[in-house]
Amino acid sequence: MDRILVIEDDAAIRTELCELLAANGYKPVGELPCELALLDVGLPQENGYEICRKLRQHSDVPVIFLTARESAEDELVAFGVGGDDFIRKPYNSSVLLARIARLLKRKSSPVLKVRELTLNLTEMTVHFQEQSAELTRNETRILACLMQKPLCTRTEIIEDLWNNSLYVDENTLYVNINRLRDKLHRIGAENYIRTVRGVGYRL
């Protein structure tokens, strides 16, 4: 389990951030060692940039700065002290999680597996037992989304698609889900995508 260092002075944000990370399979920690660091820039004593500079002296873990400040200067300083990413408050949690995943992904494989279903993200193909099918970009993202979480709301899936520059609306999602079901049906994966009425979808 990846440990994530959380440095944030606002108690409410710190608590919620730690819970969000814990709920998404990370282990929030208050001190080193860690696999990734989330640093707030505006801290009462020592600012986030200082902490990053110190951290960089003996570690090369990815660092994401979280800041309420708006200026472009801050961004330059952030990258100057060795930050890997820079996210402005208030951030959308799905965006934050996506960026964390992207920085940690360096090690993980592009293949997702749930029960007997295997999805290859780079080749955009899905395998079930001996059979396989090719997917479109939209379908790949939707299936990846469903395979990563036990239950996805429609908005979550749409936002995940938008985060990947695929701007679909709810009707298109509906059509895509049905096509995906057809393709899975053809390779023998029956009833893999189930509708949770009024909520969303789950595998």
Place this chain on the structure above:
Amino acid sequence: MRFSEYLYSKAVTLCFLAIGLIIFGAFFAAAGMDPMFLFIMALSFLLLCLLWLLVSFLLTRERFRKLDSIADSLPEKYLLGEVLPKPSDPIELAYYRVMKLVSRSALGQAEQAKRDKEDYCEYVESWIHEMKTPLTASSLILTKAQEAVIESVLLANPESHLDAEIEPDREAVPVLLDSLERLRRELKRADNLTESILYYARIRTPGKEIQIGDVSADALIQDAVRSQMELLIAAGIHIETEGNFELHTDGRTVTFILKQLLINCAKYCPGCHVRIAAQDGQITLEDDGIGIPSYELPRVTERGYTGTNGKRTGGSTGMGLYIVKELCTQLDIRLEITSTEGAYTRVALNFL
């Protein structure tokens, strides 16, 4: 100043000189002076007067020219009193002193106003940053609530349950999820409003915070679209992007401009199709929504102007496009808005 005007200003003096000439002429004539001598004397007197008029006119005109050039070269006219040449004439000297008083008092007022404005802008900026903390906390709390609701659905419908369609255990679940999403949209609106006041404060202190760099148009467009996805998805806006070019500008500000245009789309034409194209040094954003009436088109970027669309939809401040226009002027971007009522609105940002 013309010579006739100058002559008019010296009318009193000239009258007395003429009276003097007549009286002394009469005296000398009565004393039996030679008329020839009298004539020469009068003539030389007149010539002397004329010469005096001419010289003093030229000198005065020169002083006027100097005054004009000082006034023209000074950007802050209220400082004029500080740089005027000191006159010798007692009346002019009195005026000169008054002018100095006026200038000093104006200077004091201007400095005070500038300081007040800076203090105000500084506070607004720090207030906005403070504001982000509760907004961030709220958005994280909402995520947690949403996950808790989903968790409850999962607990009520364990893995073994393999129907094609699952009914959530309670009717409240969809309502709850919908409310949470609506709350998240409201938070996004609050965030957008704080951002627009930040940029409003910035257009009042130009030059500050502008960071010119090399950016790609496509990256700015994607950024803007993604940042507004909550509102755009809820409004059922269909986004299509195409093209790209490299540009040299302040990326953050351009992203803000694009966000404002997208917010307008979500606000005024839900369900419409928005095409954002970047090519030939121009970013165009076109929707197929309600459009803007032609008689209102020239006024939409005016400060505080809300047209019929704004009044119908409500909640329009008339500041969005004003700030956009001001920022465009600051960054040398030509802003063109074209529209046909009931058909389309097209906003072009020209970077050349």
